[in-house]
Amino acid sequence: MNMVMRSDLDQWWRNAVIYQVYPRSFNDTNGDGLGDLAGIIEKIDYLHELGVDAIWISPFYPSPQADAGYDVADYFDINPEYGSLDEARELISRAHAVGMKVIIDVVPNHSSDQHEWFQEALRAGHDSPERARYIFRHSVGEPPNNWGSMFGGPAWSKVEPLTGREEDRDWWYLHLFAPEQPDFDWNNADVHQLFTDYLRFWCDLGVDGFRVDVAHGLVKADGLPDDLRGSDRWVDGDRDPDVFDSGPMFDQDGVHEIYREWRNVLNEYGRDRMLVAEAWVDPPSRGALYVREEEMSQAFNFDYLKCGWRPARLRTIIDQTLREMNNVGAPVTWVLSNHDVVRHTSRFGFDPEHSTEAGIGLGDPQPDRELGLRRGLAMTLFTFGLPGSVYIYQGEELGLPEVTDMPDDARQDPTWLRTGYQVRGRDGCRVPLPWKANPADTGFGAHPWLPQPADWHEFAAERQEDDPQSVLNFYRAMTARRRHYDLGHGDFEWVAYDNNEVLVVRNGKITLALNMTSEPAVIPGQYSIVIASGTCDHVSGGVELAANTAAWLS
Numbered sequence: 001m002n003m004v005m006r007s008d009l010d011q012w013w014r015n016a017v018i019y020q021v022y023p024r025s026f027n028d029t030n031g032d033g034l035g036d037l038a039g040i041i042e043k044i045d046y047l048h049e050l051g052v053d054a055i056w057i058s059p060f061y062p063s064p065q066a067d068a069g070y071d072v073a074d075y076f077d078i079n080p081e082y083g084s085l086d087e088a089r090e091l092i093s094r095a096h097a098v099g100m101k102v103i104i105d106v107v108p109n110h111s112s113d114q115h116e117w118f119q120e121a122l123r124a125g126h127d128s129p130e131r132a133r134y135i136f137r138h139s140v141g142e143p144p145n146n147w148g149s150m151f152g153g154p155a156w157s158k159v160e161p162l163t164g165r166e167e168d169r170d171w172w173y174l175h176l177f178a179p180e181q182p183d184f185d186w187n188n189a190d191v192h193q194l195f196t197d198y199l200r201f202w203c204d205l206g207v208d209g210f211r212v213d214v215a216h217g218l219v220k221a222d223g224l225p226d227d228l229r230g231s232d233r234w235v236d237g238d239r240d241p242d243v244f245d246s247g248p249m250f251d252q253d254g255v256h257e258i259y260r261e262w263r264n265v266l267n268e269y270g271r272d273r274m275l276v277a278e279a280w281v282d283p284p285s286r287g288a289l290y291v292r293e294e295e296m297s298q299a300f301n302f303d304y305l306k307c308g309w310r311p312a313r314l315r316t317i318i319d320q321t322l323r324e325m326n327n328v329g330a331p332v333t334w335v336l337s338n339h340d341v342v343r344h345t346s347r348f349g350f351d352p353e354h355s356t357e358a359g360i361g362l363g364d365p366q367p368d369r370e371l372g373l374r375r376g377l378a379m380t381l382f383t384f385g386l387p388g389s390v391y392i393y394q395g396e397e398l399g400l401p402e403v404t405d406m407p408d409d410a411r412q413d414p415t416w417l418r419t420g421y422q423v424r425g426r427d428g429c430r431v432p433l434p435w436k437a438n439p440a441d442t443g444f445g446a447h448p449w450l451p452q453p454a455d456w457h458e459f460a461a462e463r464q465e466d467d468p469q470s471v472l473n474f475y476r477a478m479t480a481r482r483r484h485y486d487l488g489h490g491d492f493e494w495v496a497y498d499n500n501e502v503l504v505v506r507n508g509k510i511t512l513a514l515n516m517t518s519e520p521a522v523i524p525g526q527y528s529i530v531i532a533s534g535t536c537d538h539v540s541g542g543v544e545l546a547a548n549t550a551a552w553l554s
């Protein structure tokens with residue numbers, strides 16, 4: 001496929017390897033069980049050696065942590081449990097010193113209920129300018145519409161009346177997520193101003209980009225009509241991939257005006273400052289709208305993340321996303337894991353039709369760990385060979401599995417409580433990273449904020465450091481060779497193969513092969529093996545790839 005490119009081809013994010021830091025669980029330097037900014041600073045060299053071009057740091061702002069920091073109480077400061085603005089400055093300059101960019105997480109759909117604006121809104125009466133910054137509606141008896149919260153239960157909470165007066169009763173506010181996360185009203189000029197101020201504040205501090213939380217949610221359909229898909233769609237379930245309906249709260253056309261406004265602000269700082277959309281939208285053509293030249297830079301390819309170990313689906317999604325992104329001159333942004341989904345090393349340890357969307361806990365079917373890791377590394381290697389940008393979720397470079405046996409009483413994800421203990425949620429992928437091989441303390445002191453499994457020290461970075469066979473060293477070799485062959489800027493062409501479950505792709509000088517069958521597969525030709533995720537040998541007439549294995553060949 002000939003790649004259509006936008007005017008400025010050399011923007012760093014087009015082919016970048018970007019590492020997601022989930023600060024609460026990344027690295028703890030004071031033993032309080034929570035990660036901190038000093039912990040990120042301490043690991044800058046580790047990240048640099050891993051070969052990443054940029055880090056994306058999930059929210060680090062002051063927050064009551066009702067949703068692990070995605071409930072922001074102050075957009076212009078750092079959570080004191082994590083550090084200070086001075087440390088944020090130091091982090092950015094230390095990253096820049098080794099050539100790494102820094103992306104931070106902007107949360108514009110909602111604030112914390114402890115944000116001063118929401119507190120003012122509660123104190124002010126209805127019809128006040130303070131309330132106009134959020135979505136308050138009047139309704140007697142039932143909530144104003146049937147929308148469900150993504151974390152379970154209704155998307156509306158009732159406001160305590162301020163006075164005994166009739167007109168103060170029966171007011172509700174909208175929260176697409178937890179009640180502690182009231183949605184902003186993006187029809188309001190103050191809200192626009194808050195976020196343009198925010199972008200300038202953090203650009204002035206030196207950040208290179210923003211990951212935009214719930215990028216598809218900021219604008220709601222006029223009149224807030226009922227969700228005809230039903231109210232209990234708390235999670236993007238395993239639906240028919242050809243039926244597209246994001247509902248009246250998501251992917252409304254009006255949302256794009258906001259990103260045009262933001263692009264203009266970022267352009268004051270040059271074309272290199274980037275925006276990456278967290279937009280769970282269908283089909284890929286809708287996703288492409290977010291990365292038109294005058295809007296954002298990247299949009300996570302969640303369709304790819306959701307493909308599972310399904311070769312036919314994978315082929316279709318790769319073709320669709322390359323085509324759609326190419327149409328608007330944007331790179332594809334590949335992603336397999338993040339802090340909201342079961343780690344891919346565990347997803348691939350199930351039958352491909354088995355859904356893990358509700359999380360995994362005690363009493364649930366458990367993944368095949370060995371198969372999951374083997375397939376996980378194979379899919380990772382294949383993904384890193386594709387043209388575009390690619391994300392790593394912290395800990396995947398250690399081969400961490402999802403924690404699937406966490407005691408339920410340790411869970412912190414609001415989903416668990418709000419679904420009446422039906423949906424375990426996302427804690428299993430958020431367990432603090434093991435740095436040290438000491439079973440009593442892998443680096444988060446005696447009491448990590450989420451408990452680590454007893455065997456967690458076996459994955460410790462310290463232990464993998466000098467082992468040439470470790471997952472950590474596999475990731476290092478993979479990023480180095482990706483850079484060497486410039487695969488991120490590369491090209492894409494399917495190579496015919498007589499079994500559809502073996503994916504073979506040509507990217508410049510490299511042939512990528514992914515054997516998704518449970519038998520060895522021979523890739524015919526005279527090749528050198530550049531890197532493989534498992535057993536891969538020269539045989540007569542070609543290279544033989546073991547089952548569930550990928551390789552780069554040249």
Ligand code: NOJ
Pocket residue numbers: 067070107177213214278339340
């Ligand atoms: C998406 C974030 O990734 C997720 O962790 C969070 O719960 C929701 N947005 C709400 O902010």
